Amino acid sequence: QKEVEQNSGPLSVPEGAIASLNCTYSDRGSQSFFWYRQYSGKSPELIMSIYSNGDKEDGRFTAQLNKASQYVSLLIRDSQPSDSATYLCAVNPSSSNTGKLIFGQGTTLQVKP
Amino acid sequence: GAVVSQHPSWVICKSGTSVKIECRSLDFQATTMFWYRQFPKQSLMLMATSNEGSKATYEQGVEKDKFLINHASLTLSTLTVTSAHPEDSSFYICSARDQGGTGSEQFFGPGTRLTVL
Numbered sequence: 597q598k599e600v601e602q603n604s605g606p607l608s609v610p611e612g613a614i615a616s617l618n619c620t621y622s623d624r625g626s627q628s629f630f631w632y633r634q635y636s637g638k639s640p641e642l643i644m645s646i647y648s649n650g651d652k653e654d655g656r657f658t659a660q661l662n663k664a665s666q667y668v669s670l671l672i673r674d675s676q677p678s679d680s681a682t683y684l685c686a687v688n689p690s691s692s693n694t695g696k697l698i699f700g701q702g703t704t705l706q707v708k709p
Numbered sequence: 710g711a712v713v714s715q716h717p718s719w720v721i722c723k724s725g726t727s728v729k730i731e732c733r734s735l736d737f738q739a740t741t742m743f744w745y746r747q748f749p750k751q752s753l754m755l756m757a758t759s760n761e762g763s764k765a766t767y768e769q770g771v772e773k774d775k776f777l778i779n780h781a782s783l784t785l786s787t788l789t790v791t792s793a794h795p796e797d798s799s800f801y802i803c804s805a806r807d808q809g810g811t812g813s814e815q816f817f818g819p820g821t822r823l824t825v826l
Contacts, residue, residue, distance in 0.1 A: 628813040639802045639820040640753070645813075684752065688813040694741050694758050694766070695806045695813040701752040 599623060600687050602700035610708055615672040617683050617703050622666070625690030629661055630697065631670045632684040640684055644670065675707040712736050713805050715818035722793055723826055729789045730821045732803030738783040739805035743815060744776075747800045759786040793825045 601620050609615045617631075628647055632640035644659040646652045646668065652659045658671040668687075672679055682704045686697040712735040722728050732742055742759040757778055758766040765778035777789040786805075790797055800822050804815040 630814065632817075639817040642814055642816065686815075694760070695815065696743060696755060696758055697813070697815060698755070699753045 598700075599689070599698045600685055600700040602683075602685050602703045604701055604703060606704040606706050608706045608708060609675050611675060611677060613675050613707075615675045615679065615705055615707070617670040617672070617685075617705065619668045619670075619685030619700055620666055621668070621685075621687045621698075623687065623689045623691070624663075624666060626663075626687045627690065628688035628695075629659070629668045630686040630688075631657075631659060631668075632686060632699075633679075634682045634684055634702065636681075643683075672705075675705075677707045677709050680705055680707045711807055711814075711816040713803065713816050713818040715803055715821050717821060718819060719822040719824075721824045721826065724794050725792055727789055727791045728793055728823060729787055730801055730803075730823075732786045732788070732805070732818050734784045734805040734807075734816075737805070737807045739786075739807065740783060741806045742780060742786040743804045743806075744778065744786075744788050745802045745804065747802060747820075753802065756788075761786075790823065793823070795825045798823055798825045 631644045634640045646659040646661045656673045660669045682702040684702045685700040714733045716731045744756045745753040756771045759778045759780040761780045767773045780786040802820040804817045
């Protein structure tokens with residue numbers, strides 16, 4: 597079992613729709629979770645961090661965390677073509693005291709005009 | 710804030726040569742920096758954790774004698790790919806953790822694309 601799993605996609609949604617990206621992790625003791633966006637040929641850009649169960653909203657983005665289910669998701673409302681990118685889920689494992697992150701393989705999102 | 714730079718942004722070298730990549734945190738201090746490698750269509754793979762003033766911690770399977778890491782100050786870490794070969798061609802990305810931050814957020818540099826001929 598991979599430490600952090602994501603569906604590679606592509607996930608295709610029409611412009612204006614809600615895109616839902618999902619991620620599961622294996623380390624039950626993990627405390628910190630992150631979503632990064634990566635455009636083709638570029639480095640990752642931090643979108644959201646979440647540390648507590650529940651929802652965290654920032655503009656069009658909402659991160660959801662359920663530690664009991666070891667599940668974290670990212671919702672993008674009113675999706676725009678510029679949101680088309682690969683979204684990486686990252687988890688800070690409980691075994692690390694350096695803040696290292698384990699990344700999922702990423703989900704490619706395509707927003708069609 | 711939280712800007713990380715990398716230099717060079719791309720490099721082409723001959724097989725057998727060494728290449729040094731610099732990673733700098735521009736507006737914050739970073740006790741810890743991380744080096745990743747990303748092959749096409751694949752996710753980020755952590756190579757090593759760079760610790761200011763001490764030896765780097767390498768992930769399993771990463772040759773420490775081939776990928777030399779030096780973290781001489783709170784704002785600079787370098788990765789040297791020694792005796793590079795074509796299979797080392799990849800996108801190398803560093804990240805830095807804000808020492809003054811409350812979480813584990815890592816901020817990434819723009820990456821260095823290495824091509825070994």
